């Protein structure tokens with residue numbers, strides 16, 4: 001049994017607190033937030049064990065074995081290292097961190113402490129990724145030499161409201177968060193399915209022209225004026241990965257916000273907003289029904305009270321046919337999942353890896369390979385697209401004393 005401390009009780013934490021709380025291997029769930037009323041409200045709504053006054057108090061407590069970090073996207077790196085160094089297993093919402101140094105510090109802390117670190121990458125469990133991973137395992141693609149991942153989420157579709165809730169009156173400073181520093185939903189869906197990692201990149205950033213103070217360098221905490229960015233990566237085995245991170249785009253992200261294509265020498269998989277097809281040298285098979293998810297929750301559920309209406313579709317999407325739900329705890333039955341069915345798998349993989357002492361699929365070394373390429377891509381874009389090498393922390397060391405889960 002394990003007890004979990006939720007760090008950050010904002011828009012995304014609610015469904016995860018609920019899932020941790022019903023997981024049969026979780027004893028107690030606590031919450032903390034720098035805005036204490038948010039932690040109190042989460043505890044009340046989800047019937048959790050209690051609050052802590054601060055993150056520091058939580059990681060100092062012997063009552064907490066593991067923390068789950070759901071703070072704003074640019075804050076994770078230092079909190080993760082502090083939690084690991086305090087002896088807590090750590091789950092982190094994406095991204096892993098926002099600099100090469102922060103990522104190196106997490107990898108080092110995991111190696112030295114031997115504790116579980118898992119990045120909660122929803123795209124790893126995206127039905128397209130799960131399907132492609134299976135096709136790769138079966139050899140159906142032949143050699144995959146080219147793949148694309150797009151995170152296509154327009155600012156107008158919920159992000160204005162989300163950043164206002166998140167950032168308070170200075171929200172425009174943070175709403176300009178650079179697209180390539182949030183690369184894991186696109187990179188994770190490609191590298192979660194095909195072998196290899198990125199070794200170099202050239203990226204072009206598109207400067208925003210809306211003129212509303214978001215993506216304005218003079219306002220931006222990140223000195224950023226790119227709202228869209230496209231990057232071409234070289235993979236270690238000689239293949240190519242193209243990644244798009246789009247925040248100003250006429251696309252229905254409430255239908256599909258991450259989409260993928262994989263091309264092999266024998267077969268290929270391509271996705272549009274509502275259609276997914278498998279192709280080989282003979283023809284096309286429409287597999288949309290296998291990939292598309294069924295809703296697991298209603299839009300007016302109280303747990304979505306703080307989630308912008310335009311973002312709720314992501315939180316209500318349930319399983320697809322390709323998900324192996326037989327591996328999940330029976331206590332999850334009927335409990336909402338989200339982001340194309342991924343939430344149940346994320347929570348279960350983290351709990352299992354802590355309790356069974358196994359290495360989660362998106363461990364620190366994998367998370368670095370999902371996150372670092374975007375950080376270097378952003379640097380490339382700032383230099384007009386110059387091709388840059390991407391550092392690599394390698395595979396998870398075999399001597400960690402844990403075995404890998406099969407997701």
Ligand SMILES: NC(=O)c1ccc[n+]([C@@H]2O[C@H](COP(=O)([O-])OP(=O)(O)OC[C@H]3O[C@@H](n4cnc5c(N)ncnc54)[C@H](O)[C@@H]3O)[C@@H](O)[C@H]2O)c1
Pocket residue numbers: 007008009010011012013032033034035038054055069070071072073074075093094095120121122162165166167339
């Ligand atoms: N598909 C996905 O995987 C997905 C989707 C949505 C959000 N996310 C991630 O989830 C995370 C949370 O997103 P959100 O929309 O809930 O953000 P949010 O701003 O609504 O909530 C963050 C909360 O953390 C609190 N906080 C900040 N620093 C803290 C600290 N040091 N100690 C305690 N509390 C602290 C804030 O007060 C706030 O209430 C982000 O990192 C985001 O990237 C991932």
